[in-house]
Amino acid sequence: MPRNDQDGKRAVSLLLCGDVMTGRGIDQVLPHPAPPGLHEDYVRDARDYVRLAEARNGPIRTPVGFGEIWGDALAAMEQAAPDVRLINLETSITTSEQWWPDKGIHYRMHPENAACLTAARIHCCALANNHVLDWGYPGLTDTLVTLRRLGIATAGLGEDLEEARRPAILDMGVRGRVVVFSSGAGNSGIPSEWAAGVDTPGVDRLPDLSPVTARRLGERVASVKREGDVVIASIHWGDNWGYPVSGAQRAFAHALVEEAGVDVVHGHSSHHPRGIEVHQGRLILHGCGDFLNDYEGIHGYAEYRPDLTLMYLASVDGTSGRLSGLRMLPMQLRQLRPHRASRRDVEWLCGVLDREGRRLGTRTWLDTDGALVLQWA
Template identity: 25%
Template sequence: MQVYCVNINFVLKRCFMKTLIFGDLSPTYATNPYFEQGDTDTLFTDTLSLFEGNDVNIVNLECALTDSDKIIKKFGPALKACPNTANVLKSIGVDYCSLANNHIFDYGIKGMEDTFMALKSADITYTGFGDNYQDARKNLVIEKDGEKLCFVAVCEHEYSYATNDRMGARGYDEYDTIEDIRKAKEENDCVIVIYHGGKEHCRYPSPRLRKICHAMVNNGADAILCQHSHCIGCYEKYNDSHILYGQGNFHFVKGVNGNPPESWNTLLAVKYDTVSKKIEFIPINNTDNGITLSKGELKDRIMREFEQRNASLLDGTWKDGWHKFCMEMKAQYESVIARALLEENPDLNRQRFAHYLDCEAHLDVFRELFPSWNDTNEK
């Protein structure tokens, strides 16, 4: 398999790479003017210091960088930002980004052409997107002083994913992705998986998600960061590797409609040392127009609740949290099923239903709400 390989040369020789990983970035009505102006002080405040002194700073770019207004046919919001966003990221120290997410293709081919141009102009290397599925499977490999760090960036299936004959994001595949991770570990010193998936606004993994993360670790992943949920979830150390089920956003202030749930407003920056394999979680919260390091009681509360959810992975009560979340979503999912059977707008409603079956996270909820066992069977 081909890889994108980037060489880094330093005067001071070290044998490890300090890595900073952030979650989803999508400028909003509250922040777009500041991205256009390049006002990093307002956008990032005291978090700017986090980007200093690292060998790798990588974020998930969850929007097209385009002025196009042509949206693909889809359900849900379409996300875009001004092309100058790439220059802003570069100015604070971001050299890499993942495009493996469900919104990167919202503005189609023109949106991607503009995005590639903006990233190239800013000298930011991307991963997780390709001209077709095989092309999208290329890993990002960063080499320094003989050490090789590999990022495997994948997403669940929502509109943006590549096929054999269509450009798109690198979709997760239960066979190919595991094989890609195994090969990556054979060829590199450290493998970090960025998995864009899991149920939005849910602080717990589904049983399927936890199982596949364990499988990825068993095949060579040193760390897995699950993004996309827009909230801080829970963490476990499994077989000496790190799994974070929900990192929260990076920069998605006030969301799409200006009134997101409270959980939207807090997030974690992740620092990772590729040799010691130590991981550090840094709590951050939104401001009116940017983000700031969490302090005082808010910082303590974020980390206290995070640790409580982490403990649930050890005692099994995470399953209760997952089930409760699914039950709260039951009416919505029943509505999707009912509408798929309606004669009014049948194509539209059936397409929505097909989307729910295509997306792994939606299917996880269906499986929790509507199990296929039969009560009349022998026990």
Template identity: 30%
Template sequence: MDKDSESGRHPVQPGVGYDLVGSIATNVADGFTMIAVGDLIVTRALTKSQDSAFGAIVKILHEADVTFGNMETNIFDIRSFKGSPQAEYGGAYHVSLPEVGPDLKAMGFNIVSLANNHLFDWGVEGMRETSQALDRCGIVHAGAGENLAQAGAARFLETARGRVALVSSASTFTPLSRAADPAGEAPGRAGLNSLRLARSIVVPPEMLESLRRIRNALPGFRPGRDDPDQLVLAGTAYKAGDKACYSYEADHSDVAGILRNVRQGKQFADFCIVTNHGHEPGNWSQEPPDYEHAFARRLIDAGADAYVGHGSHQLRGIEIYKGRPIFYSLGNFIMDDLRTPVGADMFAAQGKDPRLDTDAEVTAAEMGGGYETDPGFSDPVFYESVVAVSRFEENQLAELRLIPIELGHAKRLANRGVPRLASAPQAKVILERLQTLSQPFGTKIAIENEVGVIRLRPNSL
């Protein structure tokens, strides 16, 4: 162990100016609390409900200095909206009523991410209206903007115990939603802060050889220098490995930009949250993609105090790295998906006729899946998650509490997707699953009174 590790300090890293611009260390008052949840797919105001079970959740959300969620829907009034549903969309057209903005504020949310595959469901007009709706109700948001510099920039929230920065990106996004900066005479492009991934399919050597023979037999193939351990067939990269799986490599320029924005965010704040929205390798997977472990750690090294992954719509493991939490996925928090209108493309995709079928019937068909590779959201696992409550003392994570919630999988569509505290038996199932998923990261989660608990001694890491 080096001298810096023994003293509790992080070793100086290239590109991080400790003496001139401040340390990457956490700098919040004792008792600082961050609540993080997963995806917010909410279409209507929920705090007006008389549901006391949801009220108990709202009470928890208000007990933090910063309460974060991923805003995965657009907010606008369809009666006056000037945009249109896009030909490229994130799997469904997500749209919320204008009252959702103030309602999220009433729930306790004060900071959200907009970088996700649904940002451009309704084009740049939907993105802009959503940003304006959040601005009007005082919710800080990051991950989207009029160009890449704006989309990638940290956004800041003032709290009584410290200033919080948020940097957000998305590795799953529609191609036309990726923001760009100006270049020469070409103007910048509005959109999201992207983390591009190059995907390869790993197969055993004998399978790779079979693919090679197929490639060589196809018309148009021109022999040349050949790598025995990888090839490209019909635009898909394959490489040899022990077992069949997906592998990802993050774009170096995107990673560099995100790391820079994290450094700057921390230089101007006391606490920095970094989030990424990704469905890789698929919603079916309870394990994060192979690139994400190293990526999340690099973000912590650059100054992030917490990394929050979302997008897979189900829980993934938790890691504690240098005394900071890494959530590989917090699943769904609200999935109140009463989406309307759904757009002509969704009717066609689900084999429905807008003259005969309703928006709800299209939504139900899309959420039910029905294909081996697309189970939709029929599995109850998509309706089980946690509220993660991180409390910091002496500028280190002292305790992480994981409060199990369930979203009413068995309820009818109109009542499904609103969180409530899980019953004791269900809480046990959720937490035991999370224990198993976190074991590969060396994380031990105790279960106390139906709540998961991770305790760390200050200055112990």
């Protein structure tokens, strides 16, 4: 039988995470690391990111197990038991050596290390982002083949435009369907050359955040959406740092809700969580923050506390698509994996989300179990 929320309506539970960057340093501590050579200006060996993390928080015993890399988040996922687990996977899954020459950073994870995704029982990976083609078109193909082999749905990346625009459709039987569209904006750092074409591979790169672009996405939503479907637009957009949400971004998110039939906007690219909005009863995550990365030993931007991350657990009315509730579980990244955040850190993060959310019409409070809870009008 379908789950029901407090009003007796059918509820769909979603686990939404921001950028999961399992390449580079994280790939090096997993059981099957890719060749460590990099083509960055300052770091030429991916193992240096491991050394930086160890210098900050102590030795890391390797290899780290596929489930172990998720730290305390793994048990929290199992306890929450969401219907759908969606992440923005921000890496190429490949051993290709055809690195993209005009980019300063290149993420890749060995295909055998992709078992870390099945260890966390990820259902779907949004792939329209600025690192998925870091190792060229062979890396694109390897990524799709690997995720397909593991039974993980994908959206936002394809061997041509049709495939890149094709949504992931997650059929939950009597619970209905969750439909995931994945797109990326140029202001997130996605090169224009990465846009998929009629006969060329790439990502679903948005030309802009205009009303016309929102309507065109709405036409695609309308072509697949059935009564009772929950539609998620997973969008890679905006700068890495800072709390302000641009007017263009808010307007685009509102248009997706008002005109395109989108029920959840799953926004990512920022390296730290941003304010949360609820528009016409629909959840808008403007910036989820990173969930896994290898930035632990890198200095800078300390005022944003990028080591603090969130698991977003949303309950959505499957009949109307309206948000029923949102709980967020705070984690801290240490030794390249998430740990339960301290009470002091949780209180700090709660204050930030509450401050930024007030500008968007929401409030955030701290529950007795350490979770953050969203309130909206």
